[in-house]
Amino acid sequence: MTAVTDREQLAYIAAQAADSRVNVELDTGDMTLNIGPQHPATHGTLRIVAKLDGEQVVSCDPIAGYMHRGYEKLTEVRTYPQVTALVNRIDWLGSFANEVPFILAAEQLMEVEAPPRAQWIRTVLFELARIANISLFLGDMGAQLGAITPVFFAFRDRERVLNQIESATGGRFHPNFDRIGGIKDDLPQGWIDETRSVMTKMRTFCDEMEDLLLGNEIFAARTRGVGVIPGPVAQSYGLSGANLRSSGVDWDLRRDAPSPLVWSELDWKVWTHPDGDSFARFWVRLQEVRESTHMVDQMLDGLPAGPIMAKVPRIIKVPAGEAWVATENPLGEMGYYIVSKGDLVPYRVKIRSASFNNISIVPWVMKGVLVPDIVTILASLYFILGDIDR
Amino acid sequence: MSSSETDEAVEPVEADELRDGLVDAFRAELGDAVVGSHVEPGVDVWIRVTADAWRAAGEFARDRLDCTYFDFLSAIDWMPSPFGRDMDAQEDEASADGDEGAAVMEQGVAGGETRFQLLARVHAPAKGYGLFLKCDVEGDPPTADTWVPVFAGANWHERETAEMFGIDFAGHPNLIKLYLPGAFEGHPLRKDFPLLSRRVKPWPGIVDVEQMPGEDEDEAADAGEGAGS
Amino acid sequence: MIDPTLAVELAYWQQTAIKTLAVMLVIPAGALILGYVFLMKMMAFMQSRLGPMEAGPGGMLQLVADGAKFIQKEDIFPARADRWVFALAPLVVLISTFLIFIVIPVGPDLVVESLDTGIFFALAVSSLSVIGVLMAGWASANKYSLIGGLRAAGQLIAYELPLVLAVVGVVIQAGTLNMQGIVAAQAEGEIFGLGAIGNPFILTQLIGFFVFLVAVQAELTQPPFDMPVAESEIVGGYQVEYTGFRFLFFFMGEFGTAFAFAAIAAVLFLGGWWVPGFDISDNALNWIGPLVMLAKIMLVAFVIFWVRFSFPRFREDQLQAFAWKFLIPLSLFNILATGILKVVF
Numbered sequence: 001m002t003a004v005t006d007r008e009q010l011a012y013i014a015a016q017a018a019d020s021r022v023n024v025e026l027d028t029g030d031m032t033l034n035i036g037p038q039h040p041a042t043h044g045t046l047r048i049v050a051k052l053d054g055e056q057v058v059s060c061d062p063i064a065g066y067m068h069r070g071y072e073k074l075t076e077v078r079t080y081p082q083v084t085a086l087v088n089r090i091d092w093l094g095s096f097a098n099e100v101p102f103i104l105a106a107e108q109l110m111e112v113e114a115p116p117r118a119q120w121i122r123t124v125l126f127e128l129a130r131i132a133n134i135s136l137f138l139g140d141m142g143a144q145l146g147a148i149t150p151v152f153f154a155f156r157d158r159e160r161v162l163n164q165i166e167s168a169t170g171g172r173f174h175p176n177f178d179r180i181g182g183i184k185d186d187l188p189q190g191w192i193d194e195t196r197s198v199m200t201k202m203r204t205f206c207d208e209m210e211d212l213l214l215g216n217e218i219f220a221a222r223t224r225g226v227g228v229i230p231g232p233v234a235q236s237y238g239l240s241g242a243n244l245r246s247s248g249v250d251w252d253l254r255r256d257a258p259s260p261l262v263w264s265e266l267d268w269k270v271w272t273h274p275d276g277d278s279f280a281r282f283w284v285r286l287q288e289v290r291e292s293t294h295m296v297d298q299m300l301d302g303l304p305a306g307p308i309m310a311k312v313p314r315i316i317k318v319p320a321g322e323a324w325v326a327t328e329n330p331l332g333e334m335g336y337y338i339v340s341k342g343d344l345v346p347y348r349v350k351i352r353s354a355s356f357n358n359i360s361i362v363p364w365v366m367k368g369v370l371v372p373d374i375v376t377i378l379a380s381l382y383f384i385l386g387d388i389d390r
Numbered sequence: 391m392s393s394s395e396t397d398e399a400v401e402p403v404e405a406d407e408l409r410d411g412l413v414d415a416f417r418a419e420l421g422d423a424v425v426g427s428h429v430e431p432g433v434d435v436w437i438r439v440t441a442d443a444w445r446a447a448g449e450f451a452r453d454r455l456d457c458t459y460f461d462f463l464s465a466i467d468w469m470p471s472p473f474g475r476d477m478d479a480q481e482d483e484a485s486a487d488g489d490e491g492a493a494v495m496e497q498g499v500a501g502g503e504t505r506f507q508l509l510a511r512v513h514a515p516a517k518g519y520g521l522f523l524k525c526d527v528e529g530d531p532p533t534a535d536t537w538v539p540v541f542a543g544a545n546w547h548e549r550e551t552a553e554m555f556g557i558d559f560a561g562h563p564n565l566i567k568l569y570l571p572g573a574f575e576g577h578p579l580r581k582d583f584p585l586l587s588r589r590v591k592p593w594p595g596i597v598d599v600e601q602m603p604g605e606d607e608d609e610a611a612d613a614g615e616g617a618g619s
Numbered sequence: 620m621i622d623p624t625l626a627v628e629l630a631y632w633q634q635t636a637i638k639t640l641a642v643m644l645v646i647p648a649g650a651l652i653l654g655y656v657f658l659m660k661m662m663a664f665m666q667s668r669l670g671p672m673e674a675g676p677g678g679m680l681q682l683v684a685d686g687a688k689f690i691q692k693e694d695i696f697p698a699r700a701d702r703w704v705f706a707l708a709p710l711v712v713l714i715s716t717f718l719i720f721i722v723i724p725v726g727p728d729l730v731v732e733s734l735d736t737g738i739f740f741a742l743a744v745s746s747l748s749v750i751g752v753l754m755a756g757w758a759s760a761n762k763y764s765l766i767g768g769l770r771a772a773g774q775l776i777a778y779e780l781p782l783v784l785a786v787v788g789v790v791i792q793a794g795t796l797n798m799q800g801i802v803a804a805q806a807e808g809e810i811f812g813l814g815a816i817g818n819p820f821i822l823t824q825l826i827g828f829f830v831f832l833v834a835v836q837a838e839l840t841q842p843p844f845d846m847p848v849a850e851s852e853i854v855g856g857y858q859v860e861y862t863g864f865r866f867l868f869f870f871m872g873e874f875g876t877a878f879a880f881a882a883i884a885a886v887l888f889l890g891g892w893w894v895p896g897f898d899i900s901d902n903a904l905n906w907i908g909p910l911v912m913l914a915k916i917m918l919v920a921f922v923i924f925w926v927r928f929s930f931p932r933f934r935e936d937q938l939q940a941f942a943w944k945f946l947i948p949l950s951l952f953n954i955l956a957t958g959i960l961k962v963v964f
Contacts, residue, residue: 033762055766055935065569072554073578073585076471077593108433146842146932152666218843218931235515237543238460251459251515322499324434324511324522326461337509339466339498350509352462360546371766372846372934389569 035374037066043140044385048362050374057374060366062359067389075349080106080180080316083346088174090353091387094133094330096125096165099178102336102349104260105325106180109318109340113260117306118182123261124195124299125165125177126327127292131202132161133330134289137382138209141282144379145222150212157205160198167191180316182309192300199293206290214283223279227365227377230276237364238357241332242288243381246273246280253328261327266298278380285382317344331355331387355387409435412455412521419450426501426524436499438524441534444508447523448540451512457521459513460541463548465527465555466507468497471581473588504528506555510537510544527557536562554579638731642720646713647686649878649916650871654682656917657924658874665928689870692863697760700860704758709861709868711751716872718744719879724799726892726908727901737798738786741883742779745838745876749775752847755869756857767856770935771840771847777942778837778844784950785831788824788957789887802891819895821888826953828888830946832919835880836926837942839873843930844938877920885915 036047045066051058071090075083087102088095100122107113114122139154162172168187169175177184213219229239234247244251252270254263271287273280320342326335332354339348358381365377409429416437417424423443428436439447451457497507504526513520527534536559537544548559549568556577559565567574576583629637659681663670671678696702722737724730734740749772756768790796793804808818821828837844848856858869885891892908899907933941 031762065567065571068569070578073583077585077588142931146845147928147930148842149666149928152668156667212929213931216931218933218937221937222931222934232458233542235459236541238462238541249515251513256515256518320498322436333461335461337464337511341496348466350462350464350466352511356546357460357462357543360543364542370934370936 033371043383046359046383046385046388048374048378050366050371052371055370057366057369057371060363060374062362064359064385064388067385069386069390071351071390072349075346075351077345079344080318080346083349084178085174085176087351088176089386090351090390091133091329091331091334091355091384092173093136093384094129095171095173096169096175096177097129097133097327097329098334099176100126100261101325101327101329101334102338103178103180104327105323105336105338106316106318107260108323108325109321109338110180110312110316111319112181112310112312114182114310115307116304117186118308118310119260120262120299120303121168121183121187121308122178123263124296124303125168125175126261127296127299128161128165128195130330131289131292131296132158132165134285134292135161135202135205137285138206138213138282138289141379141382142209142213142219144375145219147213147216147219150209153205153208153212157202160201164191164195164198167194179309179312180318181312182307186308192303196297196300199296202293203290206286206293209286214286220279222372222376223282223380224275224277226278226373227369227380228275228277229361229365233361233364234276237361239332239361240354240357241328241330242281242284243332243358245271246284247276248272248274253326253333257326259325259327262299263295265302266295268295268298278376281380281382315344317342318346326352329354331382331384332358334387351390353387353390355383355385356390359383359388406431408519409521412519413437415455416447416450419454420446423447425526428499434520434522436522436524438501438507438526441525441527444523444525445535445537445540447525448510448512448537451521451523452540455521456514456517457512459515459520460543461511461513461520463508463510463537463544463551465551465557465579466498466509467505467555467579467581468502468507469505469581473584499524502526504532506532506557508534508551508557512541531556531558533558533560535560538562553577556580642717642731645720646716646875646878647871650874651682652917653874653878653881653920653924655679657920661921661924662928665925686867689862689867690864694863694865697860699760701758701760704754705860706865708751708755708758709865709872711754712748712872713868713875715744715747715751716875716879718747719876719883722798723879723882723886724802724891724908725912726905727799728905729892729908730799733797733799736796738790738801738883738887739796741798741879742783742786745879746775746779748872748876751872752857755861759857759860761860764857764859767847767859771857773935774837774840774844774847774938777939778834778946781830781942781946781950782834782838784947784954785827785834786887788827788950788953789820791954791957791961792818792820792823798886798891802886802893805890806893806895819888819890824888824953824957826949827957828884830950830953831884831888832922833946835884836923837938838880839877839923841877841923841927842932843926845932846935846938877923878916881916881919881923882912884919885912889915889919891915 031052033050033052034047035050037045047063047066049061049063051060069089071086074086078086084099084102087098090098135154135158139151142148142150165175166172168191169177169184171177229243229247231247231249234244234249239247250270250272253259254261255270258264268291271284271291273284318338318340320340322337322339324335324337326333333352334354335352337348337350337352338346341347362378362381366374369377406429409431412435413424413427413429416427416439420439420443423440423446424437425440426436426438437447497503502524506527508523508525508527510523511520512523525534532555534557536548538548538561545563546568548562549565551557552559552562552565553567553570553574554577566572570578655678659670659678671681674680674684696705719741721731722734722741724733752771752775753768756764756766756771759765789801792808793801795801795804805819840847846856848858858866861869892904892912894904894907894911
């Protein structure tokens with residue numbers, strides 16, 4: 001044992017630490033940057049671990065699960081109406097849209113069909129959920145890129161849609177309105193005219209967003225050619241919704257999958273874009289919001305009269321079997337695979353949520369991009385944490 | 391257009407033919423490996439293969455049936471839950487039959503022989519149809535081949551299935567936990583994994599039933615008390 | 620500086636004391652005015668909301684309340700931070716702002732020191748803030764800060780050039796670097812023989828004005844050039860580890876510099892304290908001058924802040940390309956044109 005004093009030892013250790021500090025700080029090759037789970041850019045508690053070389057990303061790994069609530073386990077001990085209330089909270093911005101595929105799958109197993117008026121109102125609320133959800137995206141993508149003003153307009157105009165949803169269902173964010181066999185209540189008086197005027201205002205909002213963002217050279221420079229996802233790659237990862245359509249794949253479940261909801265009776269268009277970059281994803285969603293407002297107008301004109309609930313027993317027991325229904329939700333394709341054993345509660349419910357697949361492509365798409373582009377690409381892929389984590 | 395208003399006579403024959411044709415194509419390609427199938431006319435088709443042919447089935451669907459779109463991959467645990475339904479109040483449990491959910495393991499559509507079954511769905515966007523693939527997995531831990539070389543998106547789905555059910559995917563590049571923290575023990579979606587909230591506080595039974603549209607409150611209250619069986 | 624109305628001869632130390640006091644008061648006052656009017660109220664109205672309404676009438680005392688809040692916070696140092704560098708960084712930024720105000724005139728006799736190298740001195744000391752930013756980014760011992768500091772250094776240095784080149788055109792036309800001389804050149808100059816409103820350089824140096832404003836936007840690291848503090852990516856950049864009164868210094872530095880640059884723009888391009896068309900005595904101008912300057916400063920600041928919340932931000936490489944490939948050639952062309960026209964006419 002050498003006679004090194006404590007003081008000398010401490011001084012030595014401090015010097016080593018100071019040296020290593022300098023080396024770590026100067027070594028900009030292969031730096032690990034932790035984005036999240038608390039970060040303004042991630043829409044919730046998503047953590048992205050990015051290995052950087054200067055400002056370029058070498059590898060990028062999203063770590064989800066900070067908000068995992070165990071939905072699939074919970075559905076095994078909940079009755080079908082209880083599951084409906086629970087399932088609102090998966091994609092909380094377009095909540096009504098979460099209930100619909102579950103209810104449709106249960107109706108498929110029960111061989112019950114909701115009356116026409118209920119189907120039409122369901123579709124109206126579904127499209128309103130889409131408008132509410134995507135209009136937030138339009139403002140938020142600007143905010144991620146640094147344009148702090150459009151997001152206020154988005155929230156302001158989205159309030160109008162949320163007001164309509166609230167006056168019909170009682171809940172701004174979590175309507176819990178769909179029932180097996182129909183819907184809970186009929187529409188209030190005057191709702192149809194109010195909704196028509198709200199749709200006009202939303203079209204003005206879409207024009208504003210187009211002027212403010214799409215027409216802006218800086219926005220175009222930040223998003224064009226950034227995060228290009230070719231069509232076949234998008235399909236093999238299971239991207240859905242606007243992400244898939246902006247890569248040139250013409251696939252929209254509203255048109256291509258038969259459904260009791262009334263999209264096939266409306267005159268509307270599926271928007272696609274060949275580029276597959278972030279600009280395309282923004283552009284497609286903007287057009288889809290406009291298209292939705294037109295669809296809502298058509299539906300309000302053609303709403304049939306009649307009952308809103310079919311004859312279903314008070315206590316719902318769904319016959320044994322397996323059913324799958326997927327719909328074109330605001331975020332993408334959302335589906336429920338219900339396994340039933342003829343009981344009050346489902347045996348197993350597999351929830352296929354859109355953002356799960358949409359974010360699984362992040363390691364692939366982020367190779368070699370710059371740090372600012374991480375935020376652009378994440379913003380353009382558009383996910384909701386509840387949808388990823390369930 | 392829902393399944394309730396279609397029966398065999400009114401159903402356009404093409405849908406049946408299409409889905410039957412898919413089953414036949416699988417049988418022709420994989421032969422004995424196709425151990426079960428089910429066609430819901432006008433709705434969907436399920437094909438069950440052996441674990442050895444799991445990856446081959448995926449490749450066949452992608453390359454020859456144009457199913458280039460990967461929807462999801464998960465699993466089902468067919469063992470009846472040893473905790474019962476967790477939906478009965480203590481009083482009801484005493485008077486209930488008791489053989490609901492007894493130790494009979496019954497698999498679902500397209501049959502099955504093992505406790506765990508893999509379930510995957512793929513689409514053909516160009517052709518407009520989709521199909522379900524099921525596969526029995528056995529062993530300790532239950533093992534199947536990974537689908538990652540077939541569909542890149544299967545990566546995350548297999549990670550989630552592995553942590554939730556304890557199924558091992560041979561050949562997966564990075565089979566670490568997705569949702570759960572690294573030190574978590576157990577596999578939550580297995581039926582023998584308890585739902586802690588129900589163990590800690592038993593369910594009091596259905597006490598409130600929402601009024602049906604057009605009913606009054608007394609009927610609702612009466613109906614609520616007799617719930618549970 | 621002689622107080623004209625009192626007509627009393629003050630000793631040199633008394634003059635210096637008054638000047639120092641004036642400059643030290645003008646920074647917080649300017650920051651407060653700009654911050655309240657533009658950052659809080661104008662931005663709010665443009666985003667269809669009201670902004671602060673509670674503190675004081677119409678929310679006027681909000682920034683004062685914020686300042687008080689910042690001052691009473693705990694003085695925290697990150698554990699691995701370099702203490703001295705960390706503490707000095709905001710002071711360097713603030714001092715560079717103070718130094719700019721030495722040469723800005725607000726009246727015929729109201730200038731702290733009428734240096735002959737006026738505008739050159741102002742631009743030189745304003746670029747001292749780059750050192751402060753680098754110090755902050757380095758000393759915070761935080762990867763986000765480091766990235767922000769590096770980005771800031773690159774950006775600020777890149778945009779110094781268009782800033783200086785834009786001013787060269789003005790200097791050629793005025794024939795002097797002295798700020799009072801530049802104001803006089805605008806007051807007494809003529810545009811192609813018409814002397815009714817003098818020669819405010821915004822008219823004859825429009826390109827230079829445009830380049831100057833863009834470069835100022837970048838020097839202040841405001842959107843669309845706010846990569847160094849891109850909030851949605853690196854959460855504050857080089858300022859992220861600063862709290863309490865040190866953050867207050869950065870904040871005051873940012874708005875004080877905005878005030879200073881707006882004042883420089885008013886002097887260089889809008890004619891400074893001089894009011895066109897009237898024949899006013901020097902004495903009266905000493906009283907009206909500050910008000911006129913304030914009005915012109917508010918005008919320029921309006922444009923700066925309006926651009927701030929309208930545009931998304933440039934990516935770092937696009938930002939640099941914009942400076943080197945567009946602004947610098949443009950300002951060089953402006954110098955060429957100005958030189959030719961000055962000689963010909």
